[in-house]
Amino acid sequence: MIDALVTSIVILMAWSFLYRENIFYRIGEALLVGLALAISVKVGLDVLFNRIYIPIVVKQQWLSPTLIAVALGLMMYTRFSKSLWWVSRWPIALLSGAGLGVAMKGAVMAQIVRQLDIGSLFTKDIFTGINNLILLVTAITSLAYFLYTFEHKGALAPVAKLGIYSMMICFGTTLGLFLMSNIGFAISLIPNVVRPPGLYASIVAIILIIVDNLIKKE
Amino acid sequence: MDRAVFIIFIILIAIPAISPLGLPISISSNTVEVYRQIEDLKSGDIAMWITDFSVGTWGQVGPAEVAVYRHLFDLIRRKGIKVIIVTTYSVDGSLNAERILREYVDTKGLKYGEDYVNLGWIPGYETTLMGIAKDFQSIVKTDAYGTPIDKLPMLRNVRSISDIALIGFSTSTSPDPYPRQLGGYGKPLIINTLIATVPWTLPYYEKRLITGYIGAESDAAGYEKLTGMPGEGLRTLDAQTLSHIYGVGLIIIGNIWYFTRRRGGGKG
Numbered sequence: 013m014i015d016a017l018v019t020s021i022v023i024l025m026a027w028s029f030l031y032r033e034n035i036f037y038r039i040g041e042a043l044l045v046g047l048a049l050a051i052s053v054k055v056g057l058d059v060l061f062n063r064i065y066i067p068i069v070v071k072q073q074w075l076s077p078t079l080i081a082v083a084l085g086l087m088m089y090t091r092f093s094k095s096l097w098w099v100s101r102w103p104i105a106l107l108s109g110a111g112l113g114v115a116m117k118g119a120v121m122a123q124i125v126r127q128l129d130i131g132s133l134f135t136k137d138i139f140t141g142i143n144n145l146i147l148l149v150t151a152i153t154s155l156a157y158f159l160y161t162f163e164h165k166g167a168l169a170p171v172a173k174l175g176i177y178s179m180m181i182c183f184g185t186t187l188g189l190f191l192m193s194n195i196g197f198a199i200s201l202i203p204n205v206v207r208p209p210g211l212y213a214s215i216v217a218i219i220l221i222i223v224d225n226l227i228k229k230e
Numbered sequence: 231m232d233r234a235v236f237i238i239f240i241i242l243i244a245i246p247a248i249s250p251l252g253l254p255i256s257i258s259s260n261t262v263e264v265y266r267q268i269e270d271l272k273s274g275d276i277a278m279w280i281t282d283f284s285v286g287t288w289g290q291v292g293p294a295e296v297a298v299y300r301h302l303f304d305l306i307r308r309k310g311i312k313v314i315i316v317t318t319y320s321v322d323g324s325l326n327a328e329r330i331l332r333e334y335v336d337t338k339g340l341k342y343g344e345d346y347v348n349l350g351w352i353p354g355y356e357t358t359l360m361g362i363a364k365d366f367q368s369i370v371k372t373d374a375y376g377t378p379i380d381k382l383p384m385l386r387n388v389r390s391i392s393d394i395a396l397i398g399f400s401t402s403t404s405p406d407p408y409p410r411q412l413g414g415y416g417k418p419l420i421i422n423t424l425i426a427t428v429p430w431t432l433p434y435y436e437k438r439l440i441t442g443y444i445g446a447e448s449d450a451a452g453y454e455k456l457t458g459m460p461g462e463g464l465r466t467l468d469a470q471t472l473s474h475i476y477g478v479g480l481i482i483i484g485n486i487w488y489f490t491r492r493r494g495g496g497k498g
Contacts, residue, residue, distance in 0.1 A: 030236075055321040059351060062376040114357050118410025126414075126437045182429075189426040193290055195477075196425065196446055199469045200289025200462070202240075203247040 013209060020210025023201050024217045031221055150178035235480065242476050246468030253471050255464075257452035264442035265456045267396065267418045268301055273310040275395035276388065277302055278362075280408070281327040282319035287402035287424060288326065293450035293462035294422045295326065295400050296334045301457045303335045306345045312384045314394070316349040316370075318358040319401065324351040324374065334461070343373075343382040350374025359411040363391040391415050398422065405431045405440070413439030420444075 025040030064082055067073045084106060090099040130148050135141040156168060157175035164172045204210045245251070271277055279302065283291040305311045315331070317323030327348060331337065340346060349370055352358045361369030366388050372378050379385045387393060391412065398420040399408050405421055412419055413434065418441045421431055425446035434440040444453060447470050450463025 051325065052321050055324060055351060059353060062350075062372045066376060067371065110357060114360050115407070115410065118356075118360070118407070118413075122410045122413050122434065122437075122439050123406070126439060127433055129437070185429060186426065189424075189429065192474075193287075193424045193426040193446070195473050196470065197287070197289040199243050199447070199466050199473060200292075202243050202469060203465065206244045206247045 016204065017209040017213065020204045020213045023204055023210075024213055028217065149174070150182075154178050239473065239476060242472045243469040246472060247466075250465070251468045251472075253468050255448070255451050255455065255467055257455060258449060260443055261449045261452040262456065264298075264420050264444050265301070265453060267420060267442050268298065268305070268398075271305055271309065271311045271395055274312070276312045276314060276384070276393060277305075277396040277398070278314040278316065278394050280323075280359075280397070280399035281315060281317050281330075282323040283326060283400045283402040283423075284320065284322040285325060286322075289466075290424045290446050291400050291402055291422055292326070292330075293447055293466070294444045294453055296330055296461050297450055297453040297457060297459065297463060298398065298422060298444075299330050299335050300459050300461070301453070303337065303340070303346070304457070304459075306340055311395075312344075313346040314349060314385070314388075315346070316362070317351040318353075318355050318362075319403070321351055323400075328374075343377070344384055347382050347384060348374045356407040356411060359407055363412055363415070366390055366393070391417060396420070401427070403427075405434065409434040409439035418442065 022040055022043065025036045026044075028034055028040075029037045064078055067076055067078060068082070084103040087099050087103045090096040130151070131140070131144040133141050133145050133148070135144070153171050153175035155175070157164075157172040157179070159168065159172070162168055205214045268277070279298065281295065283295065302311070302313045306313060315327050317327060327350075331348060337346070350373060352369065354361070354369075358369060366385075367379070370379055370385070373382060391397070392415070394417065396418045397412050399412075400422040401408070402424055405423060405427060408421065409419065419439065420442040421440050422444050423431060428443060428445040431440055431443050431445075435443055444450070447463050447466050450461070451467040452463075454461050454463045
């Protein structure tokens with residue numbers, strides 16, 4: 013009961029920005045940032061405790077590779093020292109290098125080699141063939157648009173134009189789906205504010221808006 | 231005018247929240263595919279679910295995540311599968327996993343460590359994913375509560391991805407790292423994500439690097455219907471349907487208005 017009421021009050025505090033900037037919105041905003049930070053720090057400390065403190069200090073596994081990670085992690089904090097800040101470059105370099113290496117290793121197969129295989133245009137299922145043809149045409153024409161070494165004249169002009177249309181369809185779809193996602197977020201929260209106990213908080217919010225409007229008119 | 235558009239929208243999505251309309255739903259083929267892959271797990275199989283979506287996207291990803299968790303935990307009872315839950319992206323995911331386990335899933339009668347295990351947040355994201363695939367025991371040292379994995383019987387023989395029968399993940403950002411690190415091993419790899427991320431997922435799905443996808447409330451509702459366990463997906467689907475009809479209506483009316491005004495000599 014209390015959980016549901018607090019949830020609906022916080023939702024209304026956030027949505028009150030749609031009416032205008034106000035103290036409830038600012039409290040909600042501060043609450044969100046503060047709570048998110050507190051939770052992140054708490055879980056982060058839990059992870060440090062379970063994965064570093066227990067093995068190294070409690071179990072005294074001093075020669076564990078975890079110790080290297082701890083040392084690199086601590087080196088990050090030298091960034092706050094004017095004379096030692098350069099030390100922090102080493103863990104950052106290692107982190108970027110390892111991250112890039114891991115990503116690239118997987119990317120070659122998943123994002124390059126396998127994606128080059130468009131598939132046959134003549135399949136049993138006619139729609140798969142059409143789909144593959146669309147894929148082929150849109151991929152080539154979109155790439156043609158980015159050929160900046162040639163002026164988009166002659167045969168290249170309509171090809172590049174088709175590439176623009178392909179990309180516009182893609183961007184439009186993405187934008188539309190993002191809007192759908194955002195509508196989905198609102199829809200998932202609505203039950204909290206139209207059913208008791210959230211409904212009572214909504215009624216209070218509506219009264220506050222009416223009062224505020226009356227005061228402004230006066 | 232703008233305010234009227236939004237007020238009508240809020241009223242439309244509030245109506246089914248107060249009194250469900252029971253509009254018909256169709257189950258998409260991709261939802262059935264995901265359901266089949268999970269349902270086909272056999273006794274003793276280990277399923278790993280990576281809960282990586284952020285708290286703020288619960289409305290879109292949460293309902294399907296709950297539906298899949300319920301299905302997996304139902305399979306523990308019905309078929310004796312084992313479930314590993316883990317988070318690799320950010321703290322949020324582990325909070326979502328904890329919430330689902332605490333509020334939505336019935337774990338009564340199941341043995342923690344033998345039937346299911348929650349590994350919590352293992353920082354590292356893509357490097358962690360690679361570690362899980364290649365050398366599970368070197369990456370995973372303890373579960374979410376600090377228990378060493380050698381004290382969790384179901385994890386003793388898990389050495390790499392080859393010991394896991396099915397992998398699923400939920401994300402509200404890029405799906406790229408998962409097929410990069412976990413795809414191509416011949417294991418089912420399922421994604422639960424935002425509807426906006428689905429087009430991003432499809433190139434991997436087409437190449438079977440991702441073997442199934444569910445996105446947003448409509449798929450969540452379909453999944454709930456397939457498992458026979460109704461939840462948030464079915465409850466919010468009426469509102470979703472009404473909002474889409476309203477959106478399509480607005481686009482049509484807006485365009486008719488625009489072209490009528492242009493023909494009449496206006497600016498459009």
